[in-house]
Amino acid sequence: MTVDDTGGSPCLSDALAEFVDGKSPNYAANLERVVGTWIDWCADRDVHTLEDVEVKTMARYADHLTRRVRAGQADADDGIAASSAWTYYSQISAFLSWATKWEYIPENPADKGRAKDQLPPKPSGNDADRQFWQxxxxxxxxxxxxxxxxxxxxxxxxxxxxxxxxxxxxxxxxxxxxxxxxxxxxxxxxxxxxxxxxxxxxxxxxxxxxxxxxxxxxxxxxxxxxxxxxxxxxxxxxxxxxxxxxxxRHTPTLYEVIDAAGYDRPDADPWTFVLDNGIEPPxxxxxxxxxxxxxxxxxxxxxxxxxxxxxxxTLHGARRGVGEKLYRERGAAAAQRTLRHADPSTTSQMYSHIEASELAEDNTDIFDEE
The missing domain is CATH 1.10.443.10 (Intergrase catalytic core)
Structure with missing residues (x-):
């Protein structure tokens, strides 16, 4: 693993590669996407190693997520939901908890109240409560x-x-x-x-x-x-x-198009009349x-x-059901492409309950090793 110039702390990208090693492909891909985006955010602030990550770093990241939530409240396509912000932060925290387990860092800065206080209010519900065609x-x-x-x-x-x-x-x-x-x-x-x-x-x-x-x-x-x-x-x-x-084949609607086409209303079935006379139905x-x-x-x-x-x-329950199936079986990218979400965070928001469930399973495995 690459370490900083002093030979002490692992660089964030190498630590992430070790963190996801052995996890299921879909779960690993989701972690690489979310934690990888955070690592890029850290690099812009001259934070490159695990040791560089401080409570202040996580407080600033939490504030960054909160600002994205506010942007989403103004324009759903230009930000994220509060549930997504908490999901992202939880995944970063899981990564840093793993780093403490292996003694790369002494404590998890994401767990500190001073950092978490900068997050948006935690939503009372989540997308698991919304309908998905199973x-x-x-x-x-x-x-x-x-x-x-x-x-x-x-x-x-x-x-x-x-x-x-x-x-x-x-x-x-x-x-x-x-x-x-x-x-x-x-x-x-x-x-x-x-x-x-x-x-x-x-x-x-x-x-x-x-x-x-x-x-x-x-x-x-x-x-x-x-x-x-x-x-x-x-x-x-x-x-x-x-x-x-x-x-x-709604009868009153068919009569409307028959009227609009200049025909007298027929005594016979209006659908048959529409077909026989080449009138385009609604x-x-x-x-x-x-x-x-x-x-x-x-x-x-x-x-x-x-x-x-x-x-x-429901109509939208069908769409969510398609995305959920793809998200579970092929990962976030496949769901995003099919649902045509411009921002990956929209997909993550919709299926944050899956990420949270997989994270819980992974954390269970971690604690079982104690």
Whole structure:
């Protein structure tokens, strides 16, 4: 291990390499990212070795985190949450606790009250309390909708549009990590009219969406979602690629587009009239899909939900569930790329409960060695 010129204290980067040695790849990667960022911050302040880290160093770092939290309160994309600040500080503290165990430093400066007093107020809750679609919930929902779609196709053939559409919606939400407003219409935002078939590239496995940052960007479309979409397209047979991927079959809304197209309202089914006359139907809205999710949650017997108490699978819970699966299985970078977070701290904030849980397991191992 590299030491300073006096031959005493290890340099921070070498100490970090020793600290993460033997840990699980994902956990090691998260530690290297968080502690590595702190080491870069220290280097800018001429702090290069473990011995250089003082209580004042950690107090200044805590204050730095607090200022980032304040920036996040003004603009969520320009800072971090308080939960992230505490997670980062805890990981640095764990690193310094390890250094004291191996007698590289006599005590942990991050544990001192003078340093911790500079942190933002500790949040009362965390993202573990927010909904994440769990694997068994994804499977229960998709199994229910898949069986429903198969039965409809067997019984109704080309009239099975709605169940096949519903299966495709759920698959896109469950496996892509998109925000609901990126693929559905939002009545409060005229730019968000729902994706069309021109936005979907089934062969390349991508969907082009209008992101939260108001930029058009591609998002991955795994096979678990592309297969239901391909079946939906075959069934719908849209006359052109400008048709919505997830059309609404809401009767009053269909009558509105029939009126707008200059036709008299038909006595027959408005959906059939729209198709027969090549009238482009409207896209399903976010509020419409929330209503569907409530119904599906009740009918599909989703595990872990108290539907009698009003619980149901939410749109954003699907996105968080995708990120959680990727975070656990492939690490923070994979989750960040799929969720298209501009700042890695946003991903860390969302899944800080995973980092904290893994840290607890690691600390358990450390104390078991005493």
């Amino acid at each position: 694997p068994e919930q994804r499977q229960a929902l998709l199994t229910y909708l898949d069986e429903r779609a198969r039965e409809a196709v067997d019984e109704a053939g080309l009239d099975a549009v709605e169940p096949v559409r519903d299966r495709a919606i759920a698959a896109v939400l469950a496996y892509t990590g998109v925000r609901g407003a990126e693929v559905l219409a939002d009545r409060h935002d005229p730019r968000r009219t729902g994706i069309t078939w021109s936005d979907v590239d089934l062969e390349a496995g991508t969907i082009t969406v209008l992101g939260k940052n108001q930029e058009v960007e591609p998002t991955p479309l795994p096979e678990q979602a592309s297969r239901p979409l391909a079946r939906l397209r075959t069934l719908l047979s849209p006359p052109d690629d400008d048709w919505p991927v997830f059309p609404s 896209s399903l809205t976010t509020s419409g899909v929330r209503s569907l999710l409530k119904r599906w949650s009740r009918d599909a017997d989703i595990p872990g939900l108290d539907v009698e108490d009003g619980e149901y699978l």
